[in-house]
Amino acid sequence: AQSVTQPDIHITVSEGASLELRCNYSYGATPYLFWYVQSPGQGLQLLLKYFSGDTLVQGIKGFEAEFKRSQSSFNLRKPSVHWSDAAEYFCAVGPTNFGNEKLTFGTGTRLTIIP
Amino acid sequence: DARVTQTPRHKVTEMGQEVTMRCQPILGHNTVFWYRQTMMQGLELLAYFRNRAPLDDSGMSKDRFSAEMPDATLATLKIQPSEPRDSAVYFCASGLANSGKAQYFGPGTRLTVL
Numbered sequence: 001a002q003s004v005t006q007p008d009i010h011i012t013v014s015e016g017a018s019l020e021l022r023c024n025y026s027y028g029a030t031p032y033l034f035w036y037v038q039s040p041g042q043g044l045q046l047l048l049k050y051f052s053g054d055t056l057v058q059g060i061k062g063f064e065a066e067f068k069r070s071q072s073s074f075n076l077r078k079p080s081v082h083w084s085d086a087a088e089y090f091c092a093v094g095p096t097n098f099g100n101e102k103l104t105f106g107t108g109t110r111l112t113i114i115p
Numbered sequence: 116d117a118r119v120t121q122t123p124r125h126k127v128t129e130m131g132q133e134v135t136m137r138c139q140p141i142l143g144h145n146t147v148f149w150y151r152q153t154m155m156q157g158l159e160l161l162a163y164f165r166n167r168a169p170l171d172d173s174g175m176s177k178d179r180f181s182a183e184m185p186d187a188t189l190a191t192l193k194i195q196p197s198e199p200r201d202s203a204v205y206f207c208a209s210g211l212a213n214s215g216k217a218q219y220f221g222p223g224t225r226l227t228v229l
Binding site for chain 1: 213
């Protein structure tokens with residue numbers, strides 16, 4: 001069975017500083033990998049996804065993520081955060097088998113930005 | 116800008132009442148998912164459909180919850196009778212089967228059962 005771990009429940013970063021949110025997964029092969037962001041009172045918005053190819057994936061809002069097979073990780077990064085990046089971030093994994101569309105979500109990391 | 120829409124955005128009801136939540140998936144998407152989000156349990160998958168057929172509803176209590184897709188542009192989630200423990204935010208998401216697994220979420224329905 002697939003699983004996702006986001007080890008950091010809450011992270012606080014100064015505006016303008018760099019950010020890295022951690023995500024580790026468990027799956028028998030390389031799964032589909034996603035990062036979503038949820039602002040207060042909103043639904044989840046897809047930031048980026050990975051399945052194959054270049055292990056460094058670019059997403060929206062200036063985010064990127066790097067897939068590292070040896071570490072079973074898919075960490076999200078941003079070189080300089082803005083106050084508007086304060087939100088909850090979810091990593092998700094999807095199976096590669098045909099016909100199974102279910103995603104498994106991590107428990108989320110809440111990002112606070114301080115001036 | 117294609118989006119998933121959900122109605123109502125907020126619903127306050129009394130215990131025992133029927134609640135119906137609606138979702139319009141992105142046009143052309145053929146998978147629909149219903150999730151519930153609470154502080155305690157996080158994001159839980161309740162049910163999902165492909166081509167309007169239910170594939171998995173093991174996440175919901177079928178004695179009170181039902182999910183249907185009357186047509187390709189409408190998905191419904193009903194709770195009857197509602198209970199205070201059903202208070203949560205309910206999200207609908209849609210996607211395109213076998214096309215990268217990405218799901219696109221609606222804004223949610225915040226349900227409060229008194």
